[in-house]
Amino acid sequence: MSNGNTRLPLYSPVLIVGAGPTGLTLAVELSRRNIDFLLVDRRPEPLPFDRATVIHSRSLEIFESMGVIDAFLERGHLMRGFNIFAYGQIVAQTDFNGLECRHPYDLNLSENETEEILTARLVALGGAVTRGWELSSLEQSESQVIAQLRSTDGTEQSVAADWLVGTDGIHSRVREACGIDVDGHRYLRRWGVIDGQIQDWQHAPDRAAIQIEAPSLNPIPLPRGRWRIYFRDDDDIDNAALLEQINAGLEILSPGSQLHEPDEPMLYHTYRQLSAHYQSGRVLLAGDAAHACSPIEGHGMNMGIHDSFNLGWKLALVIEGTADAKLLASYEQERRPAAAAVGASGDTAEELRSIPDNPAAVERVKRALCAMLTTSRGQLQAAQAESELEFHYRDSPLVSGYHAAGDEAKQHWFGPLPGDCTPDAGPLMKSGTAEAIQLSQLICNEGHSLLWMATDQTEVPAFDEFHQILQACGVFWIISTACPPEFLPESSPQECWLHDIAGKVHARFGVIDPSLFLIRPDGHIALRCEPPELTRVTSYFETLLH
Numbered sequence: 001m002s003n004g005n006t007r008l009p010l011y012s013p014v015l016i017v018g019a020g021p022t023g024l025t026l027a028v029e030l031s032r033r034n035i036d037f038l039l040v041d042r043r044p045e046p047l048p049f050d051r052a053t054v055i056h057s058r059s060l061e062i063f064e065s066m067g068v069i070d071a072f073l074e075r076g077h078l079m080r081g082f083n084i085f086a087y088g089q090i091v092a093q094t095d096f097n098g099l100e101c102r103h104p105y106d107l108n109l110s111e112n113e114t115e116e117i118l119t120a121r122l123v124a125l126g127g128a129v130t131r132g133w134e135l136s137s138l139e140q141s142e143s144q145v146i147a148q149l150r151s152t153d154g155t156e157q158s159v160a161a162d163w164l165v166g167t168d169g170i171h172s173r174v175r176e177a178c179g180i181d182v183d184g185h186r187y188l189r190r191w192g193v194i195d196g197q198i199q200d201w202q203h204a205p206d207r208a209a210i211q212i213e214a215p216s217l218n219p220i221p222l223p224r225g226r227w228r229i230y231f232r233d234d235d236d237i238d239n240a241a242l243l244e245q246i247n248a249g250l251e252i253l254s255p256g257s258q259l260h261e262p263d264e265p266m267l268y269h270t271y272r273q274l275s276a277h278y279q280s281g282r283v284l285l286a287g288d289a290a291h292a293c294s295p296i297e298g299h300g301m302n303m304g305i306h307d308s309f310n311l312g313w314k315l316a317l318v319i320e321g322t323a324d325a326k327l328l329a330s331y332e333q334e335r336r337p338a339a340a341a342v343g344a345s346g347d348t349a350e351e352l353r354s355i356p357d358n359p360a361a362v363e364r365v366k367r368a369l370c371a372m373l374t375t376s377r378g379q380l381q382a383a384q385a386e387s388e389l390e391f392h393y394r395d396s397p398l399v400s401g402y403h404a405a406g407d408e409a410k411q412h413w414f415g416p417l418p419g420d421c422t423p424d425a426g427p428l429m430k431s432g433t434a435e436a437i438q439l440s441q442l443i444c445n446e447g448h449s450l451l452w453m454a455t456d457q458t459e460v461p462a463f464d465e466f467h468q469i470l471q472a473c474g475v476f477w478i479i480s481t482a483c484p485p486e487f488l489p490e491s492s493p494q495e496c497w498l499h500d501i502a503g504k505v506h507a508r509f510g511v512i513d514p515s516l517f518l519i520r521p522d523g524h525i526a527l528r529c530e531p532p533e534l535t536r537v538t539s540y541f542e543t544l545l546h
């Protein structure tokens with residue numbers, strides 16, 4: 001990591017402004033694809049304290065692709081669900097175990113540790129964060145952006161870039177400099193956060209607690225036996241009174257429990273915001289710079305990570321000259337609706353939790369939550385919403401579906417649709433070996449992954465044809481419910497043939513007859529085609545790349 005006062009390069013293909021989780025994810029995604037960039041942050045050091053804690057299932061899948069999942073699983077604390085309390089009793093529960101994905105849980109870790117892991121990955125890939133440089137202004141023409149930066153010692157320098165990405169947080173200077181409007185509001189009540197140990201906690205250590213009645217508390221389990229308690233701060237009370245209030249709340253949730261060795265409490269104003277656009281010419285916005293939501297559902301940081309995972313591969317294709325810059329328009333088309341939905345859901349959750357301190361109001365909220373969570377369907381819906389696996393790009397111009405029997409036949413497809421996140425399934429046996437892998441391991445690529453879903457031994461084209469169509473843009477796999485034929489053509493390496501030994505991948509993908517799935521580098525389905533036709537893949541790449 002380089003710091004302050006060193007000279008910056010005069011030019012970089014991409015200038016990323018802000019090294020929070022969003023900027024770091026984008027930098028890793030570009031590094032994985034050997035794209036040169038400059039990542040600057042105005043702070044000489046990363047923030048040492050927490051904001052975000054909860055990392056959802058979809059982000060964990062993304063971390064798997066980025067090659068950092070082991071570090072996260074090693075350092076984070078697995079959380080399996082929520083207990084919802086009213087007056088000391090658990091009245092409803094959510095459980096993530098029913099999620100059909102590789103990581104059916106939340107992982108709790110302080111945001112500063114998330115940043116540490118992402119920074120370590122960036123450095124391992126040969127990248128760096130240049131700290132102590134603040135963007136003060138920018139200008140752009142049709143062909144480049146010129147950014148003015150000021151270092152902590154007052155040195156001024158300009159950097160030219162082909163593209164600039166503002167990942168500079170909620171009060172984004174980049175957004176302001178481009179004159180991009182932002183719509184939203186500030187939540188009236190501040191959020192507070194305090195970490196510590198809860199002595200004599202009587203509930204499972206892998207479940208968070210949500211207390212409905214005032215003073216409302218959310219204790220969330222952290223690694224190393226600590227807890228993070230989120231609370232609402234109305235009055236300017238001193239720390240001693242605050243601790244008393246928190247202990248009174250804990251006493252209701254778990255009689256006899258107390259907060260020990262607490263850190264300093266932190267208080268936050270929070271906002272719901274949505275930028276009118278995510279792109280202005282050669283400047284793009286991502287993360288809190290583009291959108292913000294109430295922290296009540298723990299989506300803000302996760303959404304920023306997803307933004308960068310969506311943008312990274314597209315920007316790489318544009319910079320290396322493989323795709324036209326028009327491709328970048330799909331970034332806003334795909335990501336802005338997701339942020340709008342999360343913002344609205346945060347408002348609803350804030351409203352639900354802003355209950356007056358009286359038993360009738362608590363009773364009403366309790367009934368609403370119980371009604372939502374009483375059936376297994378409701379439980380699963382809540383878990384899916386939490387996991388963020390349901391966000392899809394079905395309306396994106398970049399995804400398509402084809403069925404030889406016509407569009408109506410597509411209405412009867414089971415399994416994931418074009419634009420959906422690719423589900424995980426397995427086991428798949430590599431031919432000639434006893435090695436079993438999961439589908440999610442096949443799609444952790446920098447490029448596209450083509451899955452040819454076969455139901456017998458004979459219906460697969462010569463492998464040269466796959467290579468010709470994919471060229472440098474991806475890899476392919478034959479996933480068959482049958483073993484490979486004894487003699488494959490010379491160009492056909494056995495290891496591309498995966499035996500869906502129990503038929504679980506076919507079942508999860510809703511494949512009844514042979515089909516083809518093209519998976520994007522961000523794990524979303526680009527193309528579903530039945531029967532499989534390689535010419536459809538050619539057409540997809542023609543649209544994507546030219």
Ligand SMILES: Cc1cc2nc3c(=O)[nH]c(=O)nc-3n(C[C@H](O)[C@H](O)[C@H](O)COP(=O)(O)OP(=O)(O)OC[C@H]3O[C@@H](n4cnc5c(N)ncnc54)[C@H](O)[C@@H]3O)c2cc1C
Nearest residue numbers: 018020021022042052053054135169287288298300301302
């Ligand atoms: C109390 C609280 C709890 C939360 N809990 C969760 C949770 O559980 N899960 C979740 O997903 N989200 C949560 N969030 C939201 C989450 O913290 C944010 O969404 C996340 O930090 C956004 O990351 P970012 O990288 O987009 O922006 P930031 O983390 O704000 O990073 C922006 C970076 O840009 C730098 N910068 C700013 N201006 C400039 C400039 N002009 N030049 C150079 N550098 C600049 C800053 O120094 C900073 O490092 C919570 C937020 C709060 C307040």
